[in-house]
Amino acid sequence: MVRSATGRELTDDERTALYHRLLQLKKNGRVSSGDIKELMRTFHVSQQTISHILLRGCQMAAETGCAKVASRKKGRCVKAFKLEGDNVYKLPHLKKDVQLKSGTVALSPPCDEDVTLALDALESRLDDEHLVDEIVRILGPALNIVDDV
Numbered sequence: 298m299v300r301s302a303t304g305r306e307l308t309d310d311e312r313t314a315l316y317h318r319l320l321q322l323k324k325n326g327r328v329s330s331g332d333i334k335e336l337m338r339t340f341h342v343s344q345q346t347i348s349h350i351l352l353r354g355c356q357m358a359a360e361t362g363c364a365k366v367a368s369r370k371k372g373r374c375v376k377a378f379k380l381e382g383d384n385v386y387k388l389p390h391l392k393k394d395v396q397l398k399s400g401t402v403a404l405s406p407p408c409d410e411d412v413t414l415a416l417d418a419l420e421s422r423l424d425d426e427h428l429v430d431e432i433v434r435i436l437g438p439a440l441n442i443v444d445d446v
Contacts, residue, residue, distance in 0.1 A: 307342065309367040315340055315347065316354045316366045 307315070315336065322332045328351070336347055350366050358364040408416075433440070 306368070306370075307340065307346070311340060312350055312366045312368065315342075316350055316364060319347070319351045319354075 318336060319328055322328050322336075333344055333347055336342075337344060340347075354364040354366045357366070
């Protein structure tokens with residue numbers, strides 16, 4: 298019997314292609330051992346991997362009507378979380394706490410000096426406009442402001 302290398306991760310496209318090929322080779326609810334050995338050689342996976350993909354695809358098709366055989370590995374996702382307002386950082390899973398405690402996470406990403414100066418000027422102008430609006434709100438009835446339209 299030919300043994301294939303184990304520990305290989307199939308991409309989602311490869312898993313889908315393998316599942317579709319299994320459906321084509323399936324006769325009377327079974328796939329012959331010769332066909333499985335050929336698939337093992339083609340995709341370089343073990344017989345157990347092939348049977349898991351077929352079983353999972355059939356279960357998902359029965360439950361939802363759509364056979365999803367994509368990988369469900371936990372390490373493929375990244376968690377986004379917020380720090381102080383609307384600063385959103387995406388850090389690798391399980392490393393965010395360590396990086397925050399050690400201080401290796403840049404709380405403000407590096408920018409060009411021109412961009413930083415422009416942002417500071419914009420913030421200053423917005424603060425001035427808010428101050429003027431507040432003064433107009435307080436003194437509005439006492440002022441006789443006429444809009445020339």
